[in-house]
Amino acid sequence: MSDRCCGTVAVEIEQFATPQQAASGQTGNLPVVVIGAGPVGLAAAAHLAERGIDFTVLEAGDRVAASVAQWGHVRVFSPYRYNIDAAARRLLEADGWSAPDPDWLPTGAELIDDYLAPLAKLFGDKVRLGAKVSAISRLGYDRVRTAGRDQAPFLIRLADGTELQARAIIDASGTYTSPNVLGASGLPAHGEHEVFIDHALPDVLGADRDRYEGKRVLVVGAGHSAATTLLALAELENTPITWAIRAGNATRTYGGGEADALPARGALGTRLRAHVTSGRIQLLTGFFTHRVHTTNEGVEVISRDPSGHEQTVTVDRIVSATGYRPDHSIAAELRLDLDPMLGSPRALAPLIDPNQHSCGTVPAHGADELAHPEPGYYAVGVKSYGRAPTFLMATGYEQVRSVVAAIAGDWEAARDVQLNLPETGVCSSNLAEAQEQRVGLATGITGGLLATPLPLATVGASAESGGGCCG
Ligand SMILES: Cc1cc2nc3c(=O)[nH]c(=O)nc-3n(C[C@H](O)[C@H](O)[C@H](O)COP(=O)(O)OP(=O)(O)OC[C@H]3O[C@@H](n4cnc5c(N)ncnc54)[C@H](O)[C@@H]3O)c2cc1C
Numbered sequence: 001m002s003d004r005c006c007g008t009v010a011v012e013i014e015q016f017a018t019p020q021q022a023a024s025g026q027t028g029n030l031p032v033v034v035i036g037a038g039p040v041g042l043a044a045a046a047h048l049a050e051r052g053i054d055f056t057v058l059e060a061g062d063r064v065a066a067s068v069a070q071w072g073h074v075r076v077f078s079p080y081r082y083n084i085d086a087a088a089r090r091l092l093e094a095d096g097w098s099a100p101d102p103d104w105l106p107t108g109a110e111l112i113d114d115y116l117a118p119l120a121k122l123f124g125d126k127v128r129l130g131a132k133v134s135a136i137s138r139l140g141y142d143r144v145r146t147a148g149r150d151q152a153p154f155l156i157r158l159a160d161g162t163e164l165q166a167r168a169i170i171d172a173s174g175t176y177t178s179p180n181v182l183g184a185s186g187l188p189a190h191g192e193h194e195v196f197i198d199h200a201l202p203d204v205l206g207a208d209r210d211r212y213e214g215k216r217v218l219v220v221g222a223g224h225s226a227a228t229t230l231l232a233l234a235e236l237e238n239t240p241i242t243w244a245i246r247a248g249n250a251t252r253t254y255g256g257g258e259a260d261a262l263p264a265r266g267a268l269g270t271r272l273r274a275h276v277t278s279g280r281i282q283l284l285t286g287f288f289t290h291r292v293h294t295t296n297e298g299v300e301v302i303s304r305d306p307s308g309h310e311q312t313v314t315v316d317r318i319v320s321a322t323g324y325r326p327d328h329s330i331a332a333e334l335r336l337d338l339d340p341m342l343g344s345p346r347a348l349a350p351l352i353d354p355n356q357h358s359c360g361t362v363p364a365h366g367a368d369e370l371a372h373p374e375p376g377y378y379a380v381g382v383k384s385y386g387r388a389p390t391f392l393m394a395t396g397y398e399q400v401r402s403v404v405a406a407i408a409g410d411w412e413a414a415r416d417v418q419l420n421l422p423e424t425g426v427c428s429s430n431l432a433e434a435q436e437q438r439v440g441l442a443t444g445i446t447g448g449l450l451a452t453p454l455p456l457a458t459v460g461a462s463a464e465s466g467g468g469c470c471g
Helices: 019-024 039-050 066-070 086-094 108-122 224-233 263-278 381-385 393-407 411-415 431-437
Strands: 032-035 055-058 133-138 154-158 163-166 168-171 217-220 241-244 281-284 289-295 298-304 310-315 317-320 377-379
Touching (some): 032 039, 032 154, 039 108, 039 393, 168 393, 217 224, 217 310, 263 281, 298 317, 377 381
Parallel strands (some): 032 055, 032 168, 217 241
Antiparallel strands (some): 133 154, 289 298
């Protein structure tokens, strides 16, 4: 045992050269590992390919973009012009691909078939399917050991127990596989794990129709995932629908209607409002899911609001559309600096904080904002936003362009970040409304950050002035 372990130097700091380092003197000959073959992971691969950097993409699913495939029946709100990464486009076009109509709003399935699958095909066996990452560390280093850490290769362990090494990691594993809980306080509702709950965006009019038709269905959540599911359910006959939200009204979900800068999103809210007004959908406001349990009559869902007031609804099916949260557990042995609220990199949080921003204009950001104390590890894409519900593919594409430039040592390009996003907010004379309408495309406001009254920051013109929300 070291006689220094209890002295002023609490942590053993001996120099440590890994066999890999001893052999190569550096990690530079190892590939960059990209975790996740979703839109952003594959865009990262395109940038790595363009720069001639060796890489491997590890995808947990048995197909590329396995998470997008889960919502393949849903049409996105941003047209193709925003959904295709520039480097990916260059590689695909050089291969004879014709870009889809830039104004087309693809379904998730179309996004895969017309763009992501052809892109992945270009990379051949550099994209490994069925390769679920279970943990990441640095070879020979736990989280505490410091000296020489920066030069140690990353160690990636897969669910099947195999391991590989990397010079850097771009973690684009998304959040879709870690949904938020049904319970209103961020904790699971009592009994939540004992009853069967469907997560957001079931294919109500397609593969999952039999699960819902003729059943009493409760949808919980106030984002666009909830809205999408509710509208699909409304097309089923003999299917009573209840919609439960924490807020006192559904204004935020209804969005900007005809004034919405994204017509597809505005139309969604308008249709939803009409169903609530007509009684086709029963809206329960102030609903704080507290307990669920099975009775002879069905699944009883009990709300208990902060004052203790209870309301109960009994249904056959529950769809939890309460959003997503990032799962950082695979990186538990790395040194991460996460924002305590969002779980995003700390430097990114103020740029995307939904409590502070009332417009859809996310400032350009890249490697600097995404960096952690662990050099060479970057979480990108929707995972980088943590619980902020407003991520756009276009933002992720600029992230990975910058991150790959940084990995290549091209800091000038890494720091020259630029974003040209579609307007996702609606200028409004009511700042609260503007705040509420700044919902993410399709993902909507979920996870509860905005489901209660918010302390609104004054953005641009004052709340009373009726000026533009992006001032
Ligand atoms: C219904 C819906 C509609 C949306 N509409 C729009 C829109 O209109 N416009 C827009 O810009 N954005 C939209 N978004 C938001 C966002 O752009 C998408 O969620 C997008 O898919 C995020 O891309 P990503 O690559 O970061 O993550 P994902 O697409 O979630 O991809 C992550 C990948 O990582 C894999 N993975 C997960 N864990 C592991 C692991 N441990 N090991 C290996 N692989 C792993 C998953 O299988 C998945 O393939 C929408 C989101 C949803 C849910």
